[in-house]
Amino acid sequence: MSSTASGNARMNREKSQQIFAKAKQLMPGGVNSPARAFGGVGGDPIVFDRAEGAYLYDVDGNKYIDYIGSWGPMILGHRHPRVVDAVKRAADRAFSFGAPSVGENILAQLIIDLVPSIEMVRLVNSGTEATMSAIRVARGFTGRAGIVKFAGNYHGHVDSLLVAAGSAAATLGVPNSPGVTPGTTQDTHIGRYNDVPHLEQLFAQHGSEIAAVIFEPVVGNMGCVIPSPEFLRSLREITRKHGALLICDEVMTGFRVSIGGAQQLYGIEPDLTTLGKIVGGGMPIGAYGGRADVMKHVLPAGKVFQAGTLSGNPIATAAGIATLEQLRETPPYEYLEKISAQLEAGLAREATQANIPHVITRVGSMLTLFFSSVRPQDWETASQSNTARYASYFWGLADRGIYMPCSQYEALFISAAHTPEDIEATIRSAAEVFKTLA
Incomplete structure (x- = not known):
């Protein structure tokens, strides 16, 4: 054993x-x-x-x-033969192009097919990069600056989101990192997870300023904390009422709690979704996507800047394709x-x-x-x-x-x-x- x-x-x-x-x-x-x-x-x-x-x-x-599985990506276990074979074949062709490759299309199509709310997607290099980019797109789309995040939810080490964070920030007792300036967090409003009245209060006071709410649909970074149905329903209703976007951070739950993530499991309808971990099968990769009308604001289709030399890396996309195809074919x-x-x-x-x-x-x-x-x-x-x-x-x-x-x-x-x-x-x-x- x-x-x-x-x-x-x-x-x-x-x-x-x-x-x-x-x-x-x-x-x-x-x-x-x-x-x-x-x-x-x-x-x-x-x-x-x-x-x-x-x-x-x-x-x-x-x-x-x-029981860590590289903090979530290894849903098939380490060194699954299909993933290993895909990585080896990709490495035989190239390590990086810095230019379009067919694997990007294949992985993007798989994500769009599997995640209910995603109509268009952009590949990036990490979950942090995905959340950072989604926040920027939400601000560019709405023309607003405010963001709501929840205490204990961790969305990577993005300056504007590294306040009242979970994960290592909670473990080490440093919820607000030195180097994160007041200016970068002045537009971040902190909500209480599962607290609908507090969410309503935040929007009553700042609704016209809020570009988006970002949340973990199942929290994994203050331990596994489960959302109430009322909380999920209110997130969607309140953001729609006030013209804010709803960003579902599925870096951890994407393809983990179901093939379509927590949004499929719970019937959530976000405007944007962030992905990481399983989407790359253990390789460094992330993605963000959602409504086509929102995603078309990203450069070069729109004016919201986001770029990455290694985004869509052929080896990472190969690992992601093999993982998602295995999950789809043999759930x-x-x-x-x-x-x-x-x-x-x-x-x-x-x-x-x-x-x-x-x-x-x-x-x-x-x-x-x-x-x-x-x-x-x-x-x-x-x-x-x-x-x-x-x-x-x-x-x-x-x-x-x-x-x-x-x-x-x-x-x-x-x-x-x-x-x-x-x-x-x-x-x-x-x-x-x-x-x-x-």
Whole structure:
């Protein structure tokens, strides 16, 4: 099976520690993204060497069942044969053109076919680039400056959106980054997730100034927080009433919670959608798209500037095409629901038996175990979780060969490569850890 350690034995990670010590001399904090820094659980990050299917292997030779999946993209598991073959064939032709290629058309058509609200799409290089561009287009289309985002929703490190952010900003206790000037955030209004009266109040005060509302349809960056039907309905009704656009940030949920994303699952009708992660099959890529009349404002069709030398990169588009075609031809969603429900039920059972206060939230193959007695509805309630207990839980599982998100405020992801046996091994390991936390 998968785990290389059991009981209370501490895994040997000497090589990881040596490599990370060197990394700290070369890179800020030793990492290239703060979510990797283990700020939410303490200790040194684990350095990985390779991955296969549902498993990760670190530089010390330890094997782990992986519940991160590169923070979401690996819905098919690591190194899916179809994706690997597509990448190899693309690399044999070119690494980059900086010019149009047929793969861009194929991936764009797949996105338009699969995501209900997208009529036209632009490929970019990351989820952050997608949200940054969507905000600019919304402002250009409406002629307004104001943006509404929700506390605890993370939309990448865009200056105007890096306020009251989730993800690593929440984990590390830096919700407002130095270097983000008052001028770049003066048009950003902060809403409370799932709070309809507060949203109505914001629009009553600033409705004529607001270009768009951007939101996560299932929050994954303060842990998995689920929207209420009333909240989703109000988002659409209020933005339409005031002439603002609705931007659905599906960087995390796109192709994850259903083939058409959260908007298909919940019947959301956004004006613009941002995508990343699964859309590139693990390669650096993002996309934004939506109503054709809005997208035609993007240069060169319109006047809203957005560009990128590597946008539509042939290797990234090949990985994305292979992933989306596999998801369309052999949908894994019924299987993912089955094993994800298995994990949810098992963790709930064992935590209850150990008298550990907890709440589990799940949408499809996204899940969070909150060490809290309060069901999270927004950042205020999610932040009441016992992060110290989560840190002990994380390391207890890591030493049993289970790799969970290194923060209470990140959702875990299950892949089609996970087996029922992997899930049961995870539940058994969690039961052992829960006993040490009681």
